[in-house]
Amino acid sequence: MKSLLPEASTSPLIAALYGHLEATIHLVQVALKLEWTIFSRLLAVLMFLTMAYIIYILITLRHGRHPLMIWEKLGKPVVKIFRPWTFARLLNNSDPYARSIDMRVSTFSRGFCTAIMRDRHSTHNTQKGIHPTALATFAETTGGLALLSNLKKKDKAILISIKMEYKKKARGLLTASSDYTLPSDLEEGRHEIKTEVVVKDRMLDTVAIGYLVWCVETKEA
Numbered sequence: 001m002k003s004l005l006p007e008a009s010t011s012p013l014i015a016a017l018y019g020h021l022e023a024t025i026h027l028v029q030v031a032l033k034l035e036w037t038i039f040s041r042l043l044a045v046l047m048f049l050t051m052a053y054i055i056y057i058l059i060t061l062r063h064g065r066h067p068l069m070i071w072e073k074l075g076k077p078v079v080k081i082f083r084p085w086t087f088a089r090l091l092n093n094s095d096p097y098a099r100s101i102d103m104r105v106s107t108f109s110r111g112f113c114t115a116i117m118r119d120r121h122s123t124h125n126t127q128k129g130i131h132p133t134a135l136a137t138f139a140e141t142t143g144g145l146a147l148l149s150n151l152k153k154k155d156k157a158i159l160i161s162i163k164m165e166y167k168k169k170a171r172g173l174l175t176a177s178s179d180y181t182l183p184s185d186l187e188e189g190r191h192e193i194k195t196e197v198v199v200k201d202r203m204l205d206t207v208a209i210g211y212l213v214w215c216v217e218t219k220e221a
Helices: 013-062 068-074 079-094 096-100 132-148
Strands: 104-108 110-115 156-166 174-179 189-201 206-218
Touching: 013 079, 013 110, 068 079, 068 104, 068 132, 068 156, 079 096, 079 104, 096 132, 110 132, 132 156, 132 189, 132 206
Parallel strands: none
Antiparallel strands: 104 110, 110 174, 156 206, 174 189, 189 206
16 A cells, blocks of 8 residues: 655654554455455345245245235245246246236235236237237236135136226236125135226226126135
8 A cells, every 4th residue: 555654754743643544544445345245245145045035936836826825925025026027937837828918916915916017019919009818818817816815725716707898099008906805704615706807007097897707616624
């Protein structure tokens, strides 16, 4: 380190002050380098553990049948940042047709689901808007997640009817939401359940409404 002392001779007091200043600067530089080294190593370890946990989740839950449980497992600190992407990978594995649309779940709780779909060229029709079948897939997937979050492990649900009402040409980023709570006094057996999904664009205009009819088979836990 280059000395801060002037070339001309100075008093011992000034020399001591300059020496103390040089030592302080050097000490600060060493401390900063040490702290940065420790921080970078901790960050690397944290990233490694996060990616390892995500890979573990992808492997162990790839055949999971309860989407809400999977969503909640992905809600841990740090991992939560990657939750939409990780959940989308697991969803595409269980429902391969959902890969045809670029969908991400943004909010998911018991009986409620909100998802977004990006505008991609592969989902366009001849009018350069999002194809009606892509909107139907978006609505069916979102509504299915909201319904499945109400069911127990042994319960089953299958879509038996879907009706779409298209209100506006779909372009850009879309948001779909579905809210349904299964009756608490529902008896064991087969039931016909109707749910609704509303699809809106970034201007909050309703693009489409999906009316879904499900055959739900409930069993004792």
